[in-house]
Amino acid sequence: MSILVVGSIALDTVETPFGKAADALGGSATYFSVAASHFTDVKLVGVVGTDFPQEHVKLLKKHNIDTAGLEKQEGKTFRWSGVYEVDMNNRRTLSTDLNVFETFSPKIPKEYLGIQNVFLANIDPSLQYEVLMQVSKKGRPKFVALDTMNLWIQNKKNELIKVLKKVDVLLINESEAKEFAGELNLVKAAKKILALGPKGVVIKKGEYGALYYSKSTMFSASAYPLESVCDPTGAGDSFAGGFVGYIAKSGSLSDKNIRQAVTYGTVMGSFCCQGFSLSKLSKISRADIQKRFQEVKKFTNI
């Protein structure tokens, strides 16, 4: 079953110890879409400026991503630039120019209403709530997942809590989970988050993998160890693409499926890190993904 994703589309300028990419295709919805497109059909809702290169639209279409909801507005595309430090675990934002993204008001094409799987990528939680209301007009989707960031935890906590009551799974970074829950212990933080409403929470730990908590189960996933990390930008959104992509494809929320979905999340996150922008993620095949999934299964087997 297909997935609707709403989020940012950006042109990123990124510098890492391995090189630099200027005005490269980025944004939470973009990474998510390309990663998820390896599993199922994706419908993308977002906004770009008139400067958005046609080749990027082509890339999305090449991945069968439905761009009917890709709005083009007068002005410039959202731009972000940052530098990664030598150990790749810390990054410094150099500039954020929201441009047309500043007044983004997602309009869900009519034909998308009633869609069964929704991913609310990292945008203002008030917009995430509004999107959910729009798509739920013909009945609530079967599966809704949501990502967020420290900016919203700090400035829009109540709005975030409001939308969380409506979602199945929250995806959140380790440090953000601790900040959101006001709790340094991760197990306690996960429990506090679950008490807010979502059925499950995925805590992303970067190179240390991810944890999934629900009221009845817990799953700890190892990350795929990379011998060289080129650019971690978008790894969390690619994780979400693998996670939601597999759930949408399999159509089941069984414990076993959730575990496999989290594992596909770590697999897609690892591919993302192997190239600047979407260079690696857009080149891999389903066989590559399957091979890495089996490798992860093997090296975590006790």
Place this chain on the structure above:
Amino acid sequence: MSILVVGSIALDTVETPFGKAADALGGSATYFSVAASHFTDVKLVGVVGTDFPQEHVKLLKKHNIDTAGLEKQEGKTFRWSGVYEVDMNNRRTLSTDLNVFETFSPKIPKEYLGIQNVFLANIDPSLQYEVLMQVSKKGRPKFVALDTMNLWIQNKKNELIKVLKKVDVLLINESEAKEFAGELNLVKAAKKILALGPKGVVIKKGEYGALYYSKSTMFSASAYPLESVCDPTGAGDSFAGGFVGYIAKSGSLSDKNIRQAVTYGTVMGSFCCQGFSLSKLSKISRADIQKRFQEVKKFTNI
């Protein structure tokens, strides 16, 4: 089969956000011995001062730890004190008084020669080498594991490399592995360490679990997620106790056994963190260990 361990025995004064313990039983060989004693017989070689409380010797004996190699010297026992910060991931050493440990020259009791399993806990690599020469007089042990620390990596690197050529498995912290290999990427660091001679390397990542690398295999172990960490002191040595303990008990270095041994390592490390000094580690039963091992198996199963 029994294990010989040579390392430090200390009286620790530790402060964490959860409380304080003064002059409590500590030291690398102590934590290792008590953890490993849940799997097999342990023979402890170390030195204490005349101030070493008899109750601590009693505790060791209660765990069937052979103290024939526990030397008592005129003077004070090695003392360490430190404070853990709120997030428990960083600790500050307040004082280190080596006392009788400063001139420690391990003497292996004759009856221990020919022993099949040896753990060289974190002491000067020159002493580790000397111990290995002593115990190898009647033939090399079947299994030798070694732990070390940043102090030796920085000041006795050549001695460390020399003894590493003689051991089966090196156990090392993540940050120490990177420092030792001069390599920020953990996969590359593991390969560089393997090139120095050991058949395997266990990289301990604290709350993020552990990695095992050999030339032919890789295993990623999750840590047992604790809802409350009381005192992480000795967790690495307890990990080693579970790891070497299980290998000695099972008597096999098969891939499957190594994976289980690493898992028992994370299990014993987690128990250690649940109490000050050896309070938790000395109270658990084999059933408690088995239960946690099965839990780890379950929550990592894809």
